[in-house]
Amino acid sequence: MVAAAAGAGSEVLPARVQMATTLGFHIILACMGIAFPTVVLVAEFIGRRRSDETALLLARRWSQAMGVLVAVGAITGTVLSFEMGLLWPGLMRQYGAVLGLPFGVEGLFFFLEAIFTAIYLYGWRRLPGWAHFWTGVPIAVSGIGGAMSVVAVNSWMNQPGGFTEQAGRIVAVNPWQVFFNHAAAYEMPHMIIAAYMVTGFMVASVYAVGILRGRRNRYHYTGFAIPFVLAAALTPFQLLVGDTAARSIASDQPVKFASMEYVARTGSDVPEYIGGIFVNGRVYGGLKIPGMDSLLVGFSTDTRVVGWESVPAAERPPAPWLLHLAFNAMVGLGTLLLLTGLWALVVWWRHRRLPRQRLFWLLAVVGGPAAIAAMESGWVVTEVGRQPWVVYGLLTTADAATTSGGVVGTLSIIVALYAVLGAATIVILRTMARRWRSSETQQPTVPYGPPPGPPSQPLSKVGT
Amino acid sequence: MAEVVGAILLAVITLYAIFGGADFGGGFWDLVAGGDRRGRAPRDLIDEAITPVWETNHMWLIFALVIFWTAFPDAFASVMTAAALPIWLAVLGIVLRGAGFAFRAEARRLSAQRALGATFALSSLLTPFFMGTVIGGIAAGQIPADATSASRSSWTGTTSLLTGLLFVGACAYLAAVYLIGEAARRDDHHLEVYFTRRAQASGVVTGALSFATLLALHSSNPTLFDRLTGRAFPLVIVGEAAGLGALAFLLTGRRRGLRVLAALGVAAVLWGWGVAQYPTLLPGTGITLTNAGAPHATLVALVVLFGVVVLLVAPSVLLLFSLQGRRRLVGGDAEGTVLAPWPLPGTLPLSGTPLSGAQPLQGSVRSQRASSDRTDAGGRAAPVVLLVVLLVVGALVSAVTRLARRVGPVAARRRT
Ligand code: HDD
Ligand code: HEM
Ligand code: HEM
Numbered sequence: 001m002v003a004a005a006a007g008a009g010s011e012v013l014p015a016r017v018q019m020a021t022t023l024g025f026h027i028i029l030a031c032m033g034i035a036f037p038t039v040v041l042v043a044e045f046i047g048r049r050r051s052d053e054t055a056l057l058l059a060r061r062w063s064q065a066m067g068v069l070v071a072v073g074a075i076t077g078t079v080l081s082f083e084m085g086l087l088w089p090g091l092m093r094q095y096g097a098v099l100g101l102p103f104g105v106e107g108l109f110f111f112l113e114a115i116f117t118a119i120y121l122y123g124w125r126r127l128p129g130w131a132h133f134w135t136g137v138p139i140a141v142s143g144i145g146g147a148m149s150v151v152a153v154n155s156w157m158n159q160p161g162g163f164t165e166q167a168g169r170i171v172a173v174n175p176w177q178v179f180f181n182h183a184a185a186y187e188m189p190h191m192i193i194a195a196y197m198v199t200g201f202m203v204a205s206v207y208a209v210g211i212l213r214g215r216r217n218r219y220h221y222t223g224f225a226i227p228f229v230l231a232a233a234l235t236p237f238q239l240l241v242g243d244t245a246a247r248s249i250a251s252d253q254p255v256k257f258a259s260m261e262y263v264a265r266t267g268s269d270v271p272e273y274i275g276g277i278f279v280n281g282r283v284y285g286g287l288k289i290p291g292m293d294s295l296l297v298g299f300s301t302d303t304r305v306v307g308w309e310s311v312p313a314a315e316r317p318p319a320p321w322l323l324h325l326a327f328n329a330m331v332g333l334g335t336l337l338l339l340t341g342l343w344a345l346v347v348w349w350r351h352r353r354l355p356r357q358r359l360f361w362l363l364a365v366v367g368g369p370a371a372i373a374a375m376e377s378g379w380v381v382t383e384v385g386r387q388p389w390v391v392y393g394l395l396t397t398a399d400a401a402t403t404s405g406g407v408v409g410t411l412s413i414i415v416a417l418y419a420v421l422g423a424a425t426i427v428i429l430r431t432m433a434r435r436w437r438s439s440e441t442q443q444p445t446v447p448y449g450p451p452p453g454p455p456s457q458p459l460s461k462v463g464t
Numbered sequence: 465m466a467e468v469v470g471a472i473l474l475a476v477i478t479l480y481a482i483f484g485g486a487d488f489g490g491g492f493w494d495l496v497a498g499g500d501r502r503g504r505a506p507r508d509l510i511d512e513a514i515t516p517v518w519e520t521n522h523m524w525l526i527f528a529l530v531i532f533w534t535a536f537p538d539a540f541a542s543v544m545t546a547a548a549l550p551i552w553l554a555v556l557g558i559v560l561r562g563a564g565f566a567f568r569a570e571a572r573r574l575s576a577q578r579a580l581g582a583t584f585a586l587s588s589l590l591t592p593f594f595m596g597t598v599i600g601g602i603a604a605g606q607i608p609a610d611a612t613s614a615s616r617s618s619w620t621g622t623t624s625l626l627t628g629l630l631f632v633g634a635c636a637y638l639a640a641v642y643l644i645g646e647a648a649r650r651d652d653h654h655l656e657v658y659f660t661r662r663a664q665a666s667g668v669v670t671g672a673l674s675f676a677t678l679l680a681l682h683s684s685n686p687t688l689f690d691r692l693t694g695r696a697f698p699l700v701i702v703g704e705a706a707g708l709g710a711l712a713f714l715l716t717g718r719r720r721g722l723r724v725l726a727a728l729g730v731a732a733v734l735w736g737w738g739v740a741q742y743p744t745l746l747p748g749t750g751i752t753l754t755n756a757g758a759p760h761a762t763l764v765a766l767v768v769l770f771g772v773v774v775l776l777v778a779p780s781v782l783l784l785f786s787l788q789g790r791r792r793l794v795g796g797d798a799e800g801t802v803l804a805p806w807p808l809p810g811t812l813p814l815s816g817t818p819l820s821g822a823q824p825l826q827g828s829v830r831s832q833r834a835s836s837d838r839t840d841a842g843g844r845a846a847p848v849v850l851l852v853v854l855l856v857v858g859a860l861v862s863a864v865t866r867l868a869r870r871v872g873p874v875a876a877r878r879r880t
Contacts, residue, residue: 071566074519075559081529082555085544092533093541097758100534104769107527108776114519115780119787122516127787138780173761404548404614413556421563428567 012398014407015087018414020383022079024376025418029073031375033113034147034192035199036066037120037139039227044133046226054222060124061436062203065429067121072425074114079414087407091390091400097170098163099153102179106149112142144192148184151191155183158382159252160391182252186245187382193238194378198371200231201337205368206433212361221354228364231371232341239334242378243296249385250297253392254306256385259320260327261293265307270294275328277321317387326377326384333374340367465763466753467743469535472770474738476531480524481734482638482727485631487518489639491561491588492632493662494581506643507581509655513646516788518565520781527773535766536756538609539745546611546618547601550594557590592631594619600627600677603737604684605748623680630677633670634730640666641710641726648719649789664714667726671707674733685747691740699739703732 040062047056081103085092092100116138123132156162162177163170207224250257258264262273262283272293276286291301298304308316317323340363347355355361390397490510497503497510533540544551564584568577597619601607604623608615618624640663647655682689692700706729713722743752 068566071562074522075562078526078558079555081526082551085533085540086548086551089541089545093537096533096537096540097762100530101762101765103530104534104766107530108773111523111777112780114523115784118516118520119784171759173759175765402545403612404545410552417559424567
């Protein structure tokens with residue numbers, strides 16, 4: 001098995017790159033799918049409860065953007081479902097009967113999500129009042145359920161359990177233990193909070209840009225505050241969960257942890273590196289804090305930390321520097337986001353208003369991309385750190401990969417296609433925003449789209 | 465248990481064919497609707513009919529995939545390896561179609577809309593055709609067990625190609641039949657006639673293609689052919705009868721029951737295939753329903769899961785379709801989306817509030833007629849459905865967490 005991994009077949013590398021590309025793309029939309037409904041619902045709730053037309057207008061506009069994002073999320077998710085078989089038939093042949101079950105639960109939740117999203121999005125005009133609000137609640141609930149299920153699969157790949165294998169075949173499965181495997185305890189909350197952070201900071205970013213450009217009106221401040229408060233409130237919890245995750249990994253997947261933290265040889269009083277590049281057995285650059293790593297793992301500098309030299313080279317993840325820097329990036333960006341939130345909190349405490357400093361708003365603009373970068377780095381840590389295993393300790397990536405050929409071709413097409421898809425999504429969202437800003441109402445007469453009708457009335461009239 | 469799961473898989477595939485297939489068929493009619501001006505009315509109708517529901521219909525495909533790989537991993541891996549190329553092409557179609565469709569509604573410039581619309585329409589052909597070739601390849605026994613490389617023969621045989629065409633035809637036929645109803649609901653007589661003609665034509669073509677496919681099977685997989693004319697013959701007859709009946713309805717202008725007949729025809733053909741193939745999963749190999757890989761507990765879990773799906777999804781889908789049918793679900797406009805009259809104290813949620821004349825709706829005159837002349841029994845059920853769904857989800861979540869706590873995070877793993 002391990003020998004096969006070392007002499008990796010020609011399809012393995014492109015297959016991995018393709019999986020990483022498609023997942024890295026899907027996950028951003030998935031975050032929006034998980035958390036955006038909640039953000040929209042909060043706005044709608046405030047709008048209806050306090051008869052706040054600004055909030056209501058925001059909710060309506062956000063849900064239009066959500067429509068596009070959810071559709072792109074569904075498409076890219078479908079690609080992933082096929083890829084599980086097209087790229088990793090070895091994984092599915094061996095463990096499909098085990099990891100298929102959480103995927104089934106995912107299917108259930110996404111089904112509900114798709115249905116109620118349709119009702120919510122297209123029901124704005126003709127479902128009255130609170131009834132419309134309530135059709136949105138199942139979306140938020142099933143988004144979380146769906147995320148739990150998919151992450152169950154991923155955490156199972158990190159800490160496989162809940163099944164019995166005899167002579168290479170699965171003979172018994174315990175669905176509960178598969179779903180709630182050892183790694184699920186931290187991966188599920190960590191991912192779901194990450195989704196809320198990505199969505200919250202990203203939406204807030206958009207309005208922070210507007211505010212920096214001088215659009216200092218109630219509309220922009222409300223659009224900023226709702227998602228920002230939600231995301232910033234969750235950030236401290238995210239750091240706590242992440243800390244727990246790191247400690248669990250130190251005991252459950254020690255080699256992954258060693259690569260994250262540049263621990264070559266097992267020992268105690270292990271130093272912590274911040275930054276730095278590991279090449280030729282040495283760490284260049286970076287800040288070295290003696291004993292800190294042991295302290296973080298076991299609350300004492302005497303804690304023994306396992307090094308990667310405890311396993312043969314073929315069983316170590318590639319490129320520790322990538323894991324280490326990705327891990328540092330996640331923690332660093334998380335801390336930055338925490339500070340941004342604290343800043344707003346302190347100013348609110350003292351003055352009951354948002355900060356006025358330009359630096360705060362610049363930070364807020366960076367917040368969205370920063371949250372996305374933290375989330376992507378986290379996935380790099382998880383996935384690359386699991387190498388060479390696809391199912392930790394049981395099945396190597398090389399043995400799981402397809403042998404049908406042509407992956408370089410599909411990879412090229414996918415990269416081109418996703419580039420266009422991503423660009424188109426952004427263009428469409430910007431077109432929408434521009435349209436909202438100019439509040440033009442006349443639709444051009446075109447073959448695609450609804451027939452032209454009377455221009456809509458200003459909102460204030462509708463609400464009465 | 466494997467038989468039950470096999471039946472569930474076939475049922476899900478059938479649902480996908482009937483609902484998702486029609487969405488692809490809509491793309492077909494969009495493609496052939498002609499220039500901007502001439503094609504505008506049918507395109508609008510297709511747009512309005514599909515937009516709110518395509519994602520939901522699409523979910524049946526995801527379910528079929530998941531059940532396939534969970535219950536029959538060996539067969540799944542073989543199909544995905546041997547028929548990788550056509551499946552990739554089908555996926556390409558799904559991506560292009562979804563993207564074209566999602567963006568088209570929002571794109572502003574006519575040229576962009578045209579390009580996106582064309583993408584949507586063209587890719588609607590890609591997916592059914594290539595999925596058809598794969599199904600045809602399976603039926604013809606062209607997928608080897610334990611496949612380790614892609615094989616051209618898995619999808620380029622006569623049976624495969626004919627099945628591909630058959631799928632395209634069936635999708636177009638279903639879509640045309642459904643669209644007749646949509647047009648009728650809008651009192652658009654012109655479009656009604658338009659789609660009736662197209663339904664007739666595509667019905668005849670699809671019928672002919674299904675015969676041709678059957679003949680091709682005679683040489684490519686005689687066993688399956690014998691069973692199709694043997695034990696599965698009643699289903700084949702039902703399919704034929706439903707197809708002919710639908711055609712008769714189309715010619716005489718009868719509307720009631722037309723959709724059901726058309727869907728029944730397609731379903732009967734699929735089930736005929738399933739019954740004829742039983743218990744083999746991949747003809748020409750030793751892979752059957754029972755030895756394709758999953759242990760008993762997995763199969764039981766899948767059956768339970770499907771029960772929950774039926775419990776939760778069925779009422780939700782009905783709610784969605786009933787709202788869609790009563791044209792409660794409409795797209796946005798330049799101002800984001802326009803609100804329903806709000807607040808309306810005392811109105812039952814969703815209970816068919818007559819739309820007030822002051823409401824700034826596009827095409828509001830038409831829709832008033834469409835929704836005020838019905839007593840909305842389905843609408844009144846909506847809050848109940850919501851409540852039940854929420855309760856069941858809540859109960860499930862709490863049960864799961866409680867059980868999880870009892871089971872604990874043990875990673876029971878035994879290797880022998
Ligand atoms: C907004 C995003 C975000 C932020 C601010 C953080 N994380 Fe994170 N992290 C993720 C988003 C994320 C993630 C992308 O969601 C991952 C990937 C897999 C997972 O479950 O969560 C992840 C994985 C992940 C892992 C690897 C889990 C595994 O390999 O199974 C560790 C050890 C941490 N995180 C630790 C932390 C620490 C100590 C943080 C801050 C102090 C932190 N994370 C902030
Ligand atoms: C929960 C869902 C996920 C599942 C089931 C999953 C599954 C997989 C599989 C099967 C592979 C290939 C085998 C391997 O290289 O180990 C892989 C690789 C990879 N995935 Fe994930 N993944 C998930 C989430 C993510 C996300 C959200 C990202 C976001 C960036 C991601 C990033 C990667 C990367 C970078 C690789 C390549 C690792 C390498 O080649 O070194 N994964 N994943
Ligand atoms: C951690 C990783 C993942 C998370 C959190 C996640 C979450 C989500 C969410 C929330 C959606 C809803 C669509 C939206 O609203 O945008 C979605 C869609 C989807 N995802 Fe993912 N996903 C992940 C990885 C995967 C993987 C690995 C697969 C398949 C192997 C997958 C398959 C799908 C499918 C099929 C859909 C479409 C559902 C629909 O049609 O509505 N996802 N995902």
